[in-house]
Amino acid sequence: MAASYGSGGGGPPSSGTKCGRWNPTAEQVRVLTDLFRSGLRTPSTDQIQKISTQLSFYGKIESKNVFYWFQNHKARERQKRRRVSKDHDAPCFQLDDHLKPIAPAKYFGEINQIACEPERAIETLQLFPLNSYHEQESDKLRMFSNDCCKENYATFAAYTFGRDHFDHPPLDLRLSFF
Amino acid sequence: MAASYGSGGGGPPSSGTKCGRWNPTAEQVRVLTDLFRSGLRTPSTDQIQKISTQLSFYGKIESKNVFYWFQNHKARERQKRRRVSKDHDAPCFQLDDHLKPIAPAKYFGEINQIACEPERAIETLQLFPLNSYHEQESDKLRMFSNDCCKENYATFAAYTFGRDHFDHPPLDLRLSFF
DNA sequence: TCAATATGAATGAACG
DNA sequence: CGTTCATTCATATTGA
Numbered sequence: 001m002a003a004s005y006g007s008g009g010g011g012p013p014s015s016g017t018k019c020g021r022w023n024p025t026a027e028q029v030r031v032l033t034d035l036f037r038s039g040l041r042t043p044s045t046d047q048i049q050k051i052s053t054q055l056s057f058y059g060k061i062e063s064k065n066v067f068y069w070f071q072n073h074k075a076r077e078r079q080k081r082r083r084v085s086k087d088h089d090a091p092c093f094q095l096d097d098h099l100k101p102i103a104p105a106k107y108f109g110e111i112n113q114i115a116c117e118p119e120r121a122i123e124t125l126q127l128f129p130l131n132s133y134h135e136q137e138s139d140k141l142r143m144f145s146n147d148c149c150k151e152n153y154a155t156f157a158a159y160t161f162g163r164d165h166f167d168h169p170p171l172d173l174r175l176s177f178f
Numbered sequence: 179m180a181a182s183y184g185s186g187g188g189g190p191p192s193s194g195t196k197c198g199r200w201n202p203t204a205e206q207v208r209v210l211t212d213l214f215r216s217g218l219r220t221p222s223t224d225q226i227q228k229i230s231t232q233l234s235f236y237g238k239i240e241s242k243n244v245f246y247w248f249q250n251h252k253a254r255e256r257q258k259r260r261r262v263s264k265d266h267d268a269p270c271f272q273l274d275d276h277l278k279p280i281a282p283a284k285y286f287g288e289i290n291q292i293a294c295e296p297e298r299a300i301e302t303l304q305l306f307p308l309n310s311y312h313e314q315e316s317d318k319l320r321m322f323s324n325d326c327c328k329e330n331y332a333t334f335a336a337y338t339f340g341r342d343h344f345d346h347p348p349l350d351l352r353l354s355f356f
Numbered sequence: 357t358c359a360a361t362a363t364g365a366a367t368g369a370a371c372g
Numbered sequence: 373c374g375t376t377c378a379t380t381c382a383t384a385t386t387g388a
Contacts, residue, residue, distance in 0.1 A: 020368095020379085021367095021368055021369075021378090021379075021380090022368065022369090023368090023380095024367095024368090064369085065368080065369095068367095068368060068369060068370085069367095069368080071369095071370095071373080072367070072368070072369085073367095074373085075373065075374065075375085076366095076367085078373090078374085079374080079375090080242075082223065083223070083226070083227075083240075083241045083242055083245070084240070084241070084242070086227050086241070087227075087230065087240050087241050198364095198382095198383075198384090199363095199364055199365070199382085199383070199384080200364065200365090201364090201384075202363095202364090220375085220376075242365085243364080243365095246363095246364060246365060246366090247363090247364080249365095249376085249377090250363065250364070250365085251363095252376095252377090253377070253378070253379090254362090254363085256377090256378095257378085257379095
């Protein structure tokens with residue numbers, strides 16, 4: 001899905017160089033998503049600046065992009081959850097639906113606890129943990145549909161997570177003024 | 179577009195309905211279009227839920243499909259309208275869309291409150307928008323700009339930074355990690 | 357089979 | 373923050 005037009009791919013599909021709107025690279029998305037999954041929801045101004053600075057290593061980015069990204073991601077996470085929670089697909093007679101496992105949308109079991117007081121836990125955030133990755137598989141299915149054909153995203157995730165691209169310093173968001 | 183399917187009649191969609199993306203049935207499209215033409219343009223979350231529930235009678239559907247359908251339909255209506263109205267002498271902004279006489283939705287008694295707040299009052303469509311626009315609308319349309327790099331970021335900066343920035347400062351914010 | 361189109365899905369940006 | 377708009381990507385459909 002969205003991975004296909006990132007600069008991480010080869011050919012920018014006819015929209016890459018348009019200056020109108022930020023087009024995040026796969027690495028940028030990976031880092032942002034990682035931060036989000038680590039619990040960061042509403043980064044402070046300084047955090048935004050630091051994240052933006054770090055992400056500029058991967059491509060053009062501004063602070064406002066980081067700001068908007070978190071706003072949108074948070075809002076859509078919540079919206080997603082609200083929508084899908086009330087969804088019942090009760091089609092009585094469907095012959096074509098054996099592909100869909102009717103999974104009851106429990107993909108987001110772990111994301112919702114941070115909304116109350118999140119910021120304290122992440123005063124220090126390593127963006128590129130050199131060793132330990134846990135609990136990242138569920139993120140591949142984070143879409144708010146319970147579709148089973150999300151292999152594009154799975155491929156993207158495997159691609160971006162699978163290897164290190166460059167040498168880069170880890171982003172340390174330690175803030176000395178709290 | 180008159181696709182061939184008859185999930186209601188039992189015939190599975192002729193083409194291979196892979197689970198990749200929602201393929202609305204003719205009945206679903208009919209109902210959605212009818213709602214749209216009745217004036218419904220941006221259904222609320224609750225309305226989306228109800229519509230989705232109702233439409234699930236005709237086949238598989240999720241609320242996000244309803245959400246996207248209205249979003250796309252409205253956007254493309256406006257898009258086409260803008261494209262067409264470009265030949266007029268003045269590129270003045272017309273009020274959003276056609277304002278159909280609002281007929282009560284006959285398919286969903288429970289959803290009878292059609293959410294078309296701003297357009298509801300107008301009965302006569304003004305083909306030639308006079309210079310007396312209401313403040314709200316002109317205010318809404320004022321920001322319309324096709325400029326490439328419209329730094330609307332100022333609001334964000336003012337809000338988050340509390341300082342006077344019109345652009346993100348070119349400071350090198352490389353942190354003192356390590 | 358392939359190009360053109362219609363349209364579902366996604367998301368950056370911004371409004372109220 | 374929740375909602376809305378604009379633009380783009382992805383894919384199903386259709387016609388030649």
